[in-house]
Amino acid sequence: MDNIIELNQVIRSYTQGERTFTALNGIELEIKQGEYIAIVGKSGSGKSTMLNLITGIDHPTSGVVTVIGTDIHQLNESQLAQWRGKNIGIVFQFFQLIPTLTIIENILLAMEFVKTIPRNERLQRAKNLLEMVSILDHANKFPAGLSGGEQQRAAIARALANDPDILVADEPTGNLDSATADSVKAIFADLVAKGKTVIVVTHANVGEDEFDRVIRLQDGEIISSSAKSSGQKGQS
């Protein structure tokens, strides 16, 4: 299977006044298409920075990030936005649904930005996605009218609006009760089964067998990368 994401000698550091803080230090990482990955680490370990680099939200200080064959940091901002909208779906911790649009409109807005889905197919696709995450009944409600779990499902549906190959989720279950969290995890597992690459960032302990691979970060470095199939933990 080809690598869908490659990070080569990626360093990301921030300068604040005279102090330089290195969030990621010499990261080497390869993720294959269809993998279900967990990036785990404590607060400040660099996991969100890594997610931001993979999605093109942030730029590496040095090194190369290649996603679906594209050195994404060579793209200008508008190209990057379009590329991201088409290839990566992002699920935020606090859902970040547009509060003044209904749930279905949130999904349609994502399609409108990227325009890969033909206009006459968008509404039906949005409904299908909402049905997939079991909130079709709430299609015409505003986000404020939904529970946290329902909003997270809506955010997942929106992330899938343009049928991206990669789905990244930042602490997707951090604000959900355990039952709702389980249902969200089930959706992710289902997506992986359908061939999507799903990357979940979390600070919580995760069950090793839930993911194809669990990558553990500490102080900006990968301290372990364990794969489910081997059943062994290995140093990357």
Added chain:
Amino acid sequence: MPIILRKSFRDMRAKLGSTLTAILALTIGLWGIGTLLVSMLIMNNDLSENFSQTNPPHIAIQSSDFDKLNLDELRSNPDIMAAGFRDKITLRIEVKPDVWLPVWLYSVADFEHLTVAKIYQQNERFPPPEGTIFIERDGLLISNFTTGALARLQSGGEVFETEISGFAFDPGQAPSSQDQLIFAYTDQANYTRLSGNPAKQRLIIRFAGVKTIEEVRAKYDQLAVEFSQAGISIDSFTIPKFDEHPHQFQLNTMLYLIATIGLLAFAMAMVLISQLMSSIFTQQIRQIGTMKAMGATRAHIFQIYVSYILGIALVSIAIGLPLAVLSGKAFSAFVAGIINFDILTTQMPAWIYIMIIAFGLLLPIIFSLPALLKGIKISVADALGDYGINTDQSKVSGNHTRVSGSTTLSLSIRNVSRRKSRMIVTVATMALGVAIFLTGFNVRESLRVFLDNSAQSLKYDVQILMKEQLPPEVAIAHFDSIEGVSNIEARVRGPVQVNSDDITLSSAGISVIAAPFDSIMIERDLLQGTWLSSSVELEFVTNQGAAPAFKPLIIGNSYPITVGGNEVSAKLVGVVREFDSPKIYLDLEKFNALANPDGLVNNLLVSLSDRSYDSVIQAKIQIEQAIESTGMDVIVVMSQAERAKVIFDHLNIILMVILFLSLLVLSVSAMGMGSAMGINVMERTREIGVLRAIGATPKVVIRLFVIEGFIISALSVTVGLLLALPMSSLAAQFFGELILGENTPLDFAFSQSGFSITLVVTLLFGYLASSVPANRATNITVQEAIAYE
């Protein structure tokens, strides 16, 4: 509706308070600038149009030899656009029982075929039947005249009656209501009967192809040669201001006022829009980040927020445009009523609408552009990493830790400087509003002080101007037995010729007042130099109206003047300021020695022992009775109170406009402060939650923001006051020169009442602007407040 537009529309609804404030601010701004454009267009067009449609004469020539003139031949002269006889005499007319005012009675040869100085019919009976008169319509405002009534005119000491057959509109005249002067028109035979003077002695001419007053003078000089060759001797001639309505100064002043303040109101509305947009973008920064993460390009984000601004702009235009046209028309109609001209413009040209729409659409976008670009350019990481509206990027200076007093006060003082740039914009906007509002009051005060000084400078109560000249003792004897008369001073008022470059003034535009140099009847408001003295040298003092005739104007210089046919050299010793026609003052004795060997007088100033209004009116009635019984030929009897009213009426409209427009500017500034405070509270909703969670009662929270509001108000008033001082001084200078003439600034005056009102209004705005949103913020639960984004 496309999703992007739907989002913009929903955002407008979601932030209803901000959206409505932005709409209100832009509406007021558009209303201000639209009113300015519409009223400037109407007034500029219509007063000029009203006036120019009359074919105003360029010159009036007086001669008793016009029976030798072939008028048809003159009219065929290519240099003459139009010419006709229009005799004029000043008589008196009884406007109400025992109330007499001067009347300019004109003879009109042919009412139906007027080619110069046209007058227009106002009723069905036109032209007036022979032997009757028409009254200029504005005279109705100060008289009891009705169609069919008999008017009583005083002429040559006798009273004549003549029927008022109707009313006319003469756009070339000053409004009767302001000048306390009636204009009447009659046929030549009736003119002769009423005035005792033959008709066809005053010829009015409009020249062809002249563009300046100098060209008028040149044409007249050619014509004078032709008249001389035809044996026509010219007695005098008058050249009015070139193609200018007598009250053009009022219109100019108001147009300047509207233009200045209308533009300022609009500019401040734009600042407000910019502030609001900036706050809206700040609140939506995470949404921008999310949308960019979803694939939105800068163009998408631009589209969304430009749609938002355009939505606000369209609603504002929909309200502001018709409002501007209505108020522009209403304001023009109001001014037209006062200056006595007709509104002719019924349809606004398309460019007015296009300009207002363009202002409404483009300027909010331009003024929002800095905030818009900042929002568009922000990176996804920064946008998503932003703590939203709760981010506080400003630093609290260490100096604040020294603030003593209660914790609430200290916290409020520190909070004021948390968003320094916003605080500066808020204070600057409010201070500018305060400065303009105060300037409005101060200029009004300067005018009021000027009027009071003018009134107080007159130590007499009634002035009598006679047509005939009498020995002083004879003239005084008619009135000195009237009860309450304490003193009567006799003077001479007559024409004077000045050899001046100023054609308008030199052609009979200046009067001479010959009064005792030590007269105590008038306290002079000297702009330069001194008053007349007992010096053996012939001295004169000019008022500011006549000052342009003496160029260069240097105190101590001698100028040639012609009095009573004698050209003499007189030394200029001073310049006085007065709201009056151009005049020079000479000492009575020296004038008599020069041009009045019999010492006759025609002007009496009467002072009374009891100067109350009732007493003056009573004395005036007795003076009128004395005039009627003695058959004196009098031009005008005017009390000081009436004179003060005339002056006040000339300036009152300007005062009203100043105050109204100043209030408009202050309102926009107050909205700016209200919006800034509202944003301030909204941004700190989470902080309010935290404060309440650690024990602050809603009362304490509200007090925190109210103190902030008061601090901003106090800063604004202080800065506004400092700004108002130079602005008021400049405005007093500007309006003084516009109203009174060149080099006659009004004195700076500080309006205490204006300052008190400004202080109260600003503090009240500060209180409301901070307490209302704070109250609202404390009404939500602590939990909601802490979770607020």
